[in-house]
Amino acid sequence: MLFRDLQIAFRQRAEIMLPVIFFVVVVSLFPLAISPDPDVLRSIGPGVIWVAALLSILLSLQSLFRSDFNDGSMEQILLSPYPGSLLMLARIVAQWCVTGLPLIIISPLLGLLLHLETHVNWILFISLLLGVPYLNMVGAIGVALTIGLRQAGALLSLLVLPLYVPVLIFGSNAVISAANDLPYNGQLLWLAALLVMATTLSPFVISSALRVSCSYR
Amino acid sequence: MSEQNKTWLWFHRMGSPAYFYNFAGLLLPWCVIATVILMLIGLIGGLVYAPADYQQGEGFRIIYVHVPSAWMSMFVYMVMAINGAIFLIWHIKLSDIIARSSAVIGASFTFLALATGSIWGKPMWGTWWVWDARLTSELLLLFLYLGYIGLRAAIDDRRVAGKAASILALVGVINIPIIHYSVVWWNTLHQPASISKFDNPSIHIDMLIPLLCMALAFKLFYLCILLINSRSELLEQEKRTQWVKELVTSS
Amino acid sequence: MMEFLHMGGYAGYIWSSYGIVMVVLLLNLFFSWRRHQTVLRRLKQLHSSGNNES
Numbered sequence: 001m002l003f004r005d006l007q008i009a010f011r012q013r014a015e016i017m018l019p020v021i022f023f024v025v026v027v028s029l030f031p032l033a034i035s036p037d038p039d040v041l042r043s044i045g046p047g048v049i050w051v052a053a054l055l056s057i058l059l060s061l062q063s064l065f066r067s068d069f070n071d072g073s074m075e076q077i078l079l080s081p082y083p084g085s086l087l088m089l090a091r092i093v094a095q096w097c098v099t100g101l102p103l104i105i106i107s108p109l110l111g112l113l114l115h116l117e118t119h120v121n122w123i124l125f126i127s128l129l130l131g132v133p134y135l136n137m138v139g140a141i142g143v144a145l146t147i148g149l150r151q152a153g154a155l156l157s158l159l160v161l162p163l164y165v166p167v168l169i170f171g172s173n174a175v176i177s178a179a180n181d182l183p184y185n186g187q188l189l190w191l192a193a194l195l196v197m198a199t200t201l202s203p204f205v206i207s208s209a210l211r212v213s214c215s216y217r
Numbered sequence: 218m219s220e221q222n223k224t225w226l227w228f229h230r231m232g233s234p235a236y237f238y239n240f241a242g243l244l245l246p247w248c249v250i251a252t253v254i255l256m257l258i259g260l261i262g263g264l265v266y267a268p269a270d271y272q273q274g275e276g277f278r279i280i281y282v283h284v285p286s287a288w289m290s291m292f293v294y295m296v297m298a299i300n301g302a303i304f305l306i307w308h309i310k311l312s313d314i315i316a317r318s319s320a321v322i323g324a325s326f327t328f329l330a331l332a333t334g335s336i337w338g339k340p341m342w343g344t345w346w347v348w349d350a351r352l353t354s355e356l357l358l359l360f361l362y363l364g365y366i367g368l369r370a371a372i373d374d375r376r377v378a379g380k381a382a383s384i385l386a387l388v389g390v391i392n393i394p395i396i397h398y399s400v401v402w403w404n405t406l407h408q409p410a411s412i413s414k415f416d417n418p419s420i421h422i423d424m425l426i427p428l429l430c431m432a433l434a435f436k437l438f439y440l441c442i443l444l445i446n447s448r449s450e451l452l453e454q455e456k457r458t459q460w461v462k463e464l465v466t467s468s
Numbered sequence: 469m470m471e472f473l474h475m476g477g478y479a480g481y482i483w484s485s486y487g488i489v490m491v492v493l494l495l496n497l498f499f500s501w502r503r504h505q506t507v508l509r510r511l512k513q514l515h516s517s518g519n520n521e522s
Contacts, residue, residue: 141388145368145381145384145385146368146371149371149372150371151371155364155367155368155371158360158363158364158367159364159367159368159385161360162357162358162360162361162364162389162392162396163388163389163392163396165357165396165399165400166392166395166396166398166399169399169400169402169403170399173403173406190399194395201391205384205388208384209381209384212377212380212381212384213377213381215377216372216374216377260486264482264486274478275478275482276478276481276482278478278482279481279482279485279486282485282486282489283485286489321496322496325492325493325496328492329488329489329492332485332488333485333488333489336481336484336485336488337481337485339481340478340481438493441497442496442497442500445497445500445501445504446500446503446504448504449500449503449504449507452507452508452511453507456511456514461511461515462515465508465511465512465514465515466512466515466516
């Protein structure tokens with residue numbers, strides 16, 4: 001199942017590129033909007049990259065589940081003998097590979113653009129590595145609840161953004177602390193803990209929510 | 218009949234829509250009266266009798282509406298989440314009705330906590346808004362409420378809307394402690410030297426009693442709204458049944 | 469009395485916050501009550517027209 005998803009995803013290359021391009025563009029807007037001064041960029045850099053990553057993931061969520069839902073195969077998937085939660089986990093991992101992973105990989109490059117020092121860049125990479133999957137999973141919960149609704153996009157953002165706040169706070173702060181030579185392990189531990197929580201709980205929630213949404217059609 | 222059996226029977230009867238409708242209707246006037254009385258006591262106690270705070274002067278009196286609003290905003294969300302769980306697990310329709318009836322008033326309390334907090338902030342700390350832990354948490358809670366209301370509104374089918382909203386409420390309730398902790402933590406980073414801005418100085422008993430009265434009054438007000446709303450929702454849900462038919466045609 | 473209303477200079481803040489609280493709570497009450505009346509009225513129409521047909 002996982003491989004099938006990955007195969008399909010890689011065929012739609014535009015969908016992979018879109019979140020990454022969005023990510024890069026948004027980050028590039030900030031020097032233009034605020035100031036290209038390296039000190040300024042260094043101080044806002046972690047926050048900017050984190051918020052941009054968050055928005056990119058939000059953008060990419062729209063395509064999750066959608067094609068399956070529209071052509072009815074979602075119900076077939078949920079009826080299959082395999083536990084729905086495992087299938088969902090596979091689906092999300094595929095989604096993350098396509099949308100989250102590219103962002104994580106390209107983030108050090110953006111860190112360079114914003115004049116972040118090397119060790120700070122490294123922490124940025126790790127924080128995103130821990131945090132982005134959480135964003136994917138919790139975002140998937142939002143998608144599962146709003147799929148098939150008319151204004152799904154706006155409602156999805158409203159539902160999901162408050163839930164993103166803890167990861168944003170800890171993730172961004174880990175990098176900022178690293179930049180200021182303050183301890184950052186606590187923040188990273190929090191990110192890891194949230195990730196574990198999301199990984200264990202979200203598949204169940206997502207499959208329940210999808211069942212509810214399917215019954216609505 | 219033993220005490221246990223009586224309680225169980227009462228619970229069982231509550232599940233019956235007609236019984237609940239009548240029970241709520243009987244309870245409502247008493248609730249209203251109690252709310253008004255407690256609100257008057259609280260208001261008079263808070264505005265007149267409570268001594269002025271030596272640090273904040275008369276301005277601190279806003280606490281008598283700010284704190285109860287904040288407490289209620291969380292309390293109502295808990296009620297919504299718990300009823301959501303009951304609805305998902307045991308499919309008791311009354312639970313969904315209670316959750317549905319509480320959403321707007323809960324969001325209102327959250328809004329009031331934000332508004333009164335903001336107004337309180339201006340004379341105290343000079344700005345209309347301050348990103349302190351409590352206000353920021355309330356703001357995020359408001360988003361959670363609005364998302365809940367939006368989700369319910371977007372789904373036309375009552376039962377499906379109820380299930381989806383219940384899932385959302387449960388996800389929210391798990392996240393609220395996490396969100397709150399992260400916001401508090403974030404806040405302490407940026408204001409290392411201060412105590413939480415909304416911390417009350419050592420609270421005098423004269424100050425405490427009106428606060429508790431107002432808190433209780435707000436709770437009773439919520440109960441009034443809940444009773445009225447759930448009766449409306451119940452009628453909507455059961456509109457084709459015999460008891461509703463008799464009820465509306467006889468009046 | 470005037471001193472009470474003046475609230476040691478904080479009058480604007482205190483009365484506006486209490487005011488907004490009262491307004492929002494009363495609006496909630498009003499809309500809830502109105503909804504109840506509307507539902508009753510609508511159901512009455514629904515059922516009495518049904519009775520006329522049967």
